[in-house]
Amino acid sequence: MRNKIARFVIKQHKEKLGANETDILIRSASRSSSYAIRESKALGLTIKSISDRKIIERLPNGEIKIIRNLQQKKDTDKGLKKGMILCRK
Numbered sequence: 001m002r003n004k005i006a007r008f009v010i011k012q013h014k015e016k017l018g019a020n021e022t023d024i025l026i027r028s029a030s031r032s033s034s035y036a037i038r039e040s041k042a043l044g045l046t047i048k049s050i051s052d053r054k055i056i057e058r059l060p061n062g063e064i065k066i067i068r069n070l071q072q073k074k075d076t077d078k079g080l081k082k083g084m085i086l087c088r089k
Contacts, residue, residue, distance in 0.1 A: 044060040045060065046058065046059055046060065048067070050070070053070045053071075054066050054067075054068070054069050055067040055068050055069075055070065
């Protein structure tokens with residue numbers, strides 16, 4: 001009986017850790033990107049980003065240049081084929 005309870009508690013703990021790790025990774029990525037943007041602005045560097053299917057470049061003086069428009073890629077091949085490798089993201 002003790003082993004079943006211990007396994008149940010460990011399983012629930014692992015599931016909670018997995019959710020917390022992803023939350024931690026998302027928060028740390030957003031923090032680091034905001035710090036990088038602030039430092040780039042302070043150093044007078046250009047910042048390139050994607051918004052509304054456009055690659056834009058923000059210059060240190062506040063000017064915004066559109067480098068190019070992105071096109072939506074069509075998914076013509078749907079389904080699985082022999083030899084495909086599945087990865088969980």
